[in-house]
Amino acid sequence: MAVLVVAVAVRRVWPVAAVVAAAVGTGVFLAWGAGPGPVLVMSALVVFSAGIRMAPGRFVVWVGPLVVAVGLVSQVGRPWWGWADGGAAVAVVLAVGSMAVPAGAGVFVRSRRESRRRAEAEEVQRHRFEERLRIAREVHDLVGHSLSVISMQAGVALHVVDRRPEQAAVALEAIRDSSRAALEELRGTLAVFRGQDGVERAPLAGLGRVESLVQELRSAGRGVEVVWEGEPVQVPGAVDHAALRIVQEALTNVVRHAGDVPVRVGVVFGEGELVVRVRDEGCGAGVVREGSGIAGMRERARAVGGRLRVGPVATGGFEVEAVLPLAGER
Known part of the structure; x- marks a missing residue:
């Protein structure tokens, strides 16, 4: 829980480190035998923030394997880590499904912000061109x-x-x-x-x-x-x-x-x-x-x-x- 709290605290400054810390904290928590509970909320917050601050390709490369790994680690106490009875596959599906919504929301917010920045940059360029003209x-x-x-x-x-x-x-x-x-x-x-300062703007x-x-x-x-x-x-x-x-x-x-x-x-x-x-x-x-x-x-x-x-x-x-x-x- 302490590791998850640290991950939430640093998610905006070091998103990659926060994602790794959240995966470690969540994996240990679930492997210990405790239920998901609030750890999923904190993990989802970290994933959402990482989706906003990381490029989509880099986000998938880091978050995808870690989420799958957390799903597998949650089955560490079961025989063959749940591979024999299909528990591992179910755990991976649940892990990916639980993080899909915050991940998608983060990527969507990032896309909207980038679109807004591009539109503002284009508007600035248009104003500059009109002023030159x-x-x-x-x-x-x-x-x-x-x-x-x-x-x-x-x-x-x-x-x-x-x-x-x-x-x-x-x-x-x-x-x-x-x-x-x-x-x-x-x-x-x-x-x-x-x-220039001191120049009066005479009427046109x-x-x-x-x-x-x-x-x-x-x-x-x-x-x-x-x-x-x-x-x-x-x-x-x-x-x-x-x-x-x-x-x-x-x-x-x-x-x-x-x-x-x-x-x-x-x-x-x-x-x-x-x-x-x-x-x-x-x-x-x-x-x-x-x-x-x-x-x-x-x-x-x-x-x-x-x-x-x-x-x-x-x-x-x-x-x-x-x-x-x-x-x-x-």
Whole structure:
């Protein structure tokens, strides 16, 4: 009984030693001629705990032979250890049967815990992937738009540097301002993602910055019109930010692919939804090949429960339309 008590005490720290001690204590107790009684309860507790803490293969290798051995040792006082009258076989069956339930329960609990740990690990990996994707999207949208504007302004400066130096100076100032603003925003974004102390979490940029985006293009001689429709409502921060980034990426694509054509940006506050459209008056596109820019806009729209449509329009040109759900009140 003392050996069994020790086995129960150390079952969580040394499960193999506990199983061996429980087998020894139970075997001696039964060989002495006493009935099973409480020894089976303590043995079952040790087996259950071992099933939780030992790998299934290792558990069977250790526990199986020991249980069979205990069944045989219980017949030590009988002639031929019970082999002559079948008592040994019955004892082994009873021993295995009495330990099967706690053993199965222990293995089941271990399996559930491992499944839960795997699910938690997969969830952590999924969150990490989504966070990396979000950082990549932010950097792509911010840097891509800024570099497109800088490239456009540099082209203007090179075009007029000999004939109109004062206009080149204006373009160079715009390049300086755009690069400075982009660098500051990029530093703030990366600092927040890194969790640096002392960095204030500024509100996410939203549609209030559309005019500044458009002004950058207008300063380079682009014709951009902004039209606001509907009664403004309170837009959730995530939706507001997604709408801005979609407009920003759409304008970047116009600069890269459409050439010097007029552009119209429309923002419509509808019933329960926000619609943003960016349309140029270029020649459109025959086959739309979705690169990282369109894929990023689609992911942003989907992330807030919205949808995105891109493609040429019947009257000419190319349009990006995002329909985003609203939760704000008028």
